[in-house]
Amino acid sequence: MRRANDRVFFLDSARSVLMMMVVIVHAGAVFDVEGYWLVTADNPRIWITTLIEFIALFNVEGFFVVSGIFTVMTAKRHGAAALGDRRLKRLLVPLLTTAIVLNVPFSLMMRQQGLADQPVFSLGYLSGGWVLHLWFLVNLVFYTMIMRVSLPVLLPLAQRLEPRLRLVQKRTPKGTRVMVLLGAVSLAQLCLVAISHFMPVMYAELFFGSSLYSFLHHFMFFLLGVTLGSFPSLWNSFTRPSALLCAAAIALIGVSTAVTGPASLDLLLDNLKVAFVTFTLIQCLFALFTRFLNTPSPVWQHLSGASYSIYLLHHPIVVLLAFVIFRTEWPAEAEFAFILTGAFGISWLIHVTLIARSPLLSFLFNGKNMSRPDAAQAAAQPRDKPA
Template sequence: MEKWTMASNDSRLHYLDAMRSVLMLLGLVLHSARPYDTGGWRVKDVEHLPWLDGLVSSLHLFRMPAFFVIAGFFAMFLVRRRTTGVFLRERMRRVLVPLVVVLFTINVLQAWFVSRFVEGQQGPFVSEVLIPAFWSGNLVSHLWFLGCLAVYFALTALVAPLLRSVDSTLAARAARIQTPILVALIAAAAVAPVAAAVVGKLASGALHQYVLGVVKPMTVLNYLPFYAVGIVLCMLPDVLARFSRVTLWSVAFALLGAAGMYVAGDSESLAMRALGLTAQALLAWMAIRAVFALFRRYTDHPSRTFRYLSDASYSIYLFHHLIVIVVATALLSVPIGPGLKFPIVLACASILSLAIYHLLIRRSAVLGYLFNGAVPPAARAAVSKPAASHAVSTAGVVETTAAPAGHGTMPGTGRA
């Protein structure tokens, strides 16, 4: 039985905080590997490390799907504790403020750097590089998930009254059928990619075009099942406990998914493509369960390190991508192998982006608001009065100091 319940205000799912921050930081590993795998990317070294293809594929399989499960979980957590208007305003601020700020500052600088020093373009930057990059979705780059979260939060607000109604009765009625519910959830989520592919095909490519340069409808559709399952897991803590375990059945289904992907291969037949999509989704869900189980087993306790990373990881992620590109470009002409370049790029991206957060963002209410969507704890403590119940940023944003337990600082999670 899961000890934690949604009615408690003094408990905290520490492992979800830890997992969320680690999933975000794994983005540094993923992007640092891209210059040296065999796929296409913005910066490519002449030498490759084929084993990095496996690392990149593995991270793609579970990292962002698991992140969206957590995002759905904490969205439902907040729907319980906020009015619909407050929920929508807080969530949109957390994702849209950093999205807009980084998109038109850091990502513009990134587009300029790539066009000049990687691609060697010398024409007008705005007309030949910036505007096409914006409308094609290239400018949004590693921020793509923020557009998805904005859509999900808007949809959540739209159906919030229904979610609260279902939530008030579902837990009691579902207490005796937890396993069937879990099986039904995973089964539905495993076949969801096939349905999404059919919808995308019927839409004749319209869903594959970026809207306002920041969000692709097909991507929103593909990750929606993960977000939706997170909402359900929040409603059913006992099902969450079962989900967060590795069992013989989950191992068997993971092997079945891997076998299905192998059989489907690169076949263009409709049946094989459907099999491949379902098998990949099944393997992804089993991987997500394994990640949940791992963090639940080893990190479900208070930790100053993970609390700091929970506060820092969002800002670190926002800054690291440009650093990876600059450092990887600088190393292109250095006569060392990719086996050394990869850890150098990863170390530089990690240390420099962490330093930016620790020395600048966490100490400034303004920078924290711009690059985190909220005033960081250190800055909030610095400007709050001992007897005050609120901390006010210099940007005029009010942050409650007694946020409900169980939510953190990442977009899609709980702290306002």
């Protein structure tokens, strides 16, 4: 029981960190050299661009891996029917609340500032233009509904296959099963890229601000999490550093850099490189958290409770703070620090002073009442998360 409880705490901490890393990405996007975000500073920095591109290699994909694991844990503990009640409530209520309370006024402000040319209540807006940074919640709603139907069949099957996997583990070199699993996901990703290459409509934002390619790409990582949660032996292997996986990632980086050939070969090597680098970073992150954050801590428990609110609230705050620094002559580094600390600080302050203290706001923005269990109770019971 202690080991299972530690796993819950570790996953809770990992989910919180990965979610809050998005705040760093959005704050840094203001200074991106390509100037692709909603607002862009006139003093971009290469080091900030490099930082957010590095984080973007693993944080969203890692979040969906954790989401898949939590989904399986909820189904195992409460039954698959709980996915249609507990988890959908945790997803849909904050999604709709944030869209109405924050994103609609934010869209009006952006239009007034000349940064958006589409009317707020246009057909495009009604079909998903309100989503903005909430797209991951939309994806999780669909993924959860799929798992509500699938897990009653998949979990008993995984239980029957687990002894065979353990037998294979004894007869194969260390890390082989993880490499096979990640290789299968990489192959599926390559197939998705190939299909999208011949069907560009896959990249078009067709529903809720997302594309079919993005939906399927992140679903693969969600399914990776479902697989890890369904097979304890695979989970144990994944949370240990894999020299074989690191070697494969380094080799692919070297090969893709040195080899030049037809466009199809370059595309193949580049996608393989990105896939294995992403997997390596996610596994390293899991290994670090398993080693150093597998014991309940009041600080991490507090951040875990606040991380959902911080993510939901930070997006318009980053933009508003960017408008403030545009009137200054500060160095870009000071402006970045101001936006980042301001986005974290203001979002956290709203959470602790309003959301965490009000049952109604806790339900609207977190999908549940924010009770205050003691540390032992919190560590012993896996709480339902947006993941």
